[in-house]
Amino acid sequence: MSTTTEHTDAPASLPPQPAPDVDTQGFWEATANGRLAMCRCINPQCRLWMMPPLDACRKCAAPTNFEEVSGQGSVYTFVVQRQAAVSGYLDNLPYVVGIIELDEQPGLRLPGRIVDIIPEDVHCDMRVQAALEPLPGGDYVVPVFRVLH
Amino acid sequence: MKQSLHDAAVVGIGRTNYSRKSGRTPTSLAAEACRAALVDAGLTPADVDGFTCFDTGSSSASASAVAHAIGVDDLGWCLNVYGGGNIVTTTVMGAVTAVTSGQAEVVVAYRVLASNTRYGKNLGVIEVDGEHQFAGPHGYLVPPQWFAMFAQRHQHEYGSTSEDLGAIAIQERLHASRNPHAVGKDPITLDDYMNSRWIAEPFRLFDCCYEVDGAVAIVITTSDRAKDLPHPPVYVLGAADSNRDGGSVVQFSDMTTMFSAGTAPKLWKRTGLQASDIDVACMYDCFTFTVMATFEDFGFCEKGEVGDYFRAGRATFGGDVVVNPHGGLLSEGYIHGMNHHYEAVLQLRNEAGNRQVPNAQTALVTSGAGPFGGALIYGTAATL
Numbered sequence A: 001m002s003t004t005t006e007h008t009d010a011p012a013s014l015p016p017q018p019a020p021d022v023d024t025q026g027f028w029e030a031t032a033n034g035r036l037a038m039c040r041c042i043n044p045q046c047r048l049w050m051m052p053p054l055d056a057c058r059k060c061a062a063p064t065n066f067e068e069v070s071g072q073g074s075v076y077t078f079v080v081q082r083q084a085a086v087s088g089y090l091d092n093l094p095y096v097v098g099i100i101e102l103d104e105q106p107g108l109r110l111p112g113r114i115v116d117i118i119p120e121d122v123h124c125d126m127r128v129q130a131a132l133e134p135l136p137g138g139d140y141v142v143p144v145f146r147v148l149h
Numbered sequence B: 001m002k003q004s005l006h007d008a009a010v011v012g013i014g015r016t017n018y019s020r021k022s023g024r025t026p027t028s029l030a031a032e033a034c035r036a037a038l039v040d041a042g043l044t045p046a047d048v049d050g051f052t053c054f055d056t057g058s059s060s061a062s063a064s065a066v067a068h069a070i071g072v073d074d075l076g077w078c079l080n081v082y083g084g085g086n087i088v089t090t091t092v093m094g095a096v097t098a099v100t101s102g103q104a105e106v107v108v109a110y111r112v113l114a115s116n117t118r119y120g121k122n123l124g125v126i127e128v129d130g131e132h133q134f135a136g137p138h139g140y141l142v143p144p145q146w147f148a149m150f151a152q153r154h155q156h157e158y159g160s161t162s163e164d165l166g167a168i169a170i171q172e173r174l175h176a177s178r179n180p181h182a183v184g185k186d187p188i189t190l191d192d193y194m195n196s197r198w199i200a201e202p203f204r205l206f207d208c209c210y211e212v213d214g215a216v217a218i219v220i221t222t223s224d225r226a227k228d229l230p231h232p233p234v235y236v237l238g239a240a241d242s243n244r245d246g247g248s249v250v251q252f253s254d255m256t257t258m259f260s261a262g263t264a265p266k267l268w269k270r271t272g273l274q275a276s277d278i279d280v281a282c283m284y285d286c287f288t289f290t291v292m293a294t295f296e297d298f299g300f301c302e303k304g305e306v307g308d309y310f311r312a313g314r315a316t317f318g319g320d321v322v323v324n325p326h327g328g329l330l331s332e333g334y335i336h337g338m339n340h341h342y343e344a345v346l347q348l349r350n351e352a353g354n355r356q357v358p359n360a361q362t363a364l365v366t367s368g369a370g371p372f373g374g375a376l377i378y379g380t381a382a383t384l
């Protein structure tokens, strides 16, 4: 379970910012350096990818690190957000958020906006490619997804 | 001697009015519901030695504070459970097992929601940690979005439609129209449903529960003591839970199903019952799709058939099973599923008035949506 830090005044104009911990900071360090990397077990007999990241593999308890991924995957599912529901997305509507299943491992999923497409053209199992974009607010770079040609 | 679930019973139910804005504190609302449940049970705060509630961390009305507020001086058993709809079964079963294990004799379990807690939007967030740090920055952070993701995948794999979700919303609203306590009493048509505004497509306004201020409490005591109390005792025939994929609404493996795919087989096995044995189904319905997925998982019909099932009148009076006769979270009001327990007990006591399910002997009550949740089955004395 995670927590959110809120202030109760006016709606925030920036999107929610990540609050990394020691287990997740490798993801954000990679995106800041232009790479999309996911948490992976280093045990040669295991090599499990895992999300959310852990410092020890959930299958074999071996150490993990962050390894670059292709950024290619399929849209498992998605929503079209047409009303303001989350800070930072008050007037930039509609937008599409997908849950992307990455090619590296069945069930390895990453949420992200699907951009440069009209919502009506998005469909489940559509092939997509990740790209990295700065998150408004200054400190973080996030993956977004575009149709893979 | 082996403890039995049947050594405890629900003997009292209480609730406040449900409204959009009560102007009252969570403690005030919770205290009113708990007092009402004790009056209903023929007991007083002096009889109470156990208290429990669940909360997602936004309310100040802890079990110890509410017990104190109604005049209970000392609790021998007090449990504050962290969670939402997923944890209702666990909370109620905590009270049951506190009684059957002799840790307490009279336990009050409640849930309160007030205007300081609304889940549909979250416009003040500045930082997110844990798993949500990967989703929140994309404007993906609130429950309607999470479960719309599930509905979208179901539509893709099984061809379910907006009209199918609408059939659930329409049926529950019709049930609520007979319930004076409901906040959403005006029947809706398919046109009303289809024309309601998008919340998180594929969810429209009428796919979403009706958030209100209010509280519900139930009282549980020993079966021995229950014999001398005013109402017929209602028993728990069995309970089960399922928590998968770390409780993640991103990683949950098969989003055409929910927790109920794990909960249902356990519950049927533990009780020896099956879907056709259930008279009243209080299905947790934070969203219409929660009913669709859990109804399939519990085996009331095949995948993709829920819309037809509801349109054919099989989920209402005179059908196969009455689903949410009170109107559910969608139309009676969102008390996080505790109101489903109130309704189930009312029905099994044969006290539901103009919405009474004839000869109701068994009630399934589910709780939760997505990756985690539970369910229990209540029965009358005749079912033991």
Ligand SMILES: [Zn+2]
Pocket (backbone or CB within 6 Å): A041, A042, A043, A046, A047, A048, A057, A058, A059, A060, A061, A062
């Ligand atoms: Zn491993």
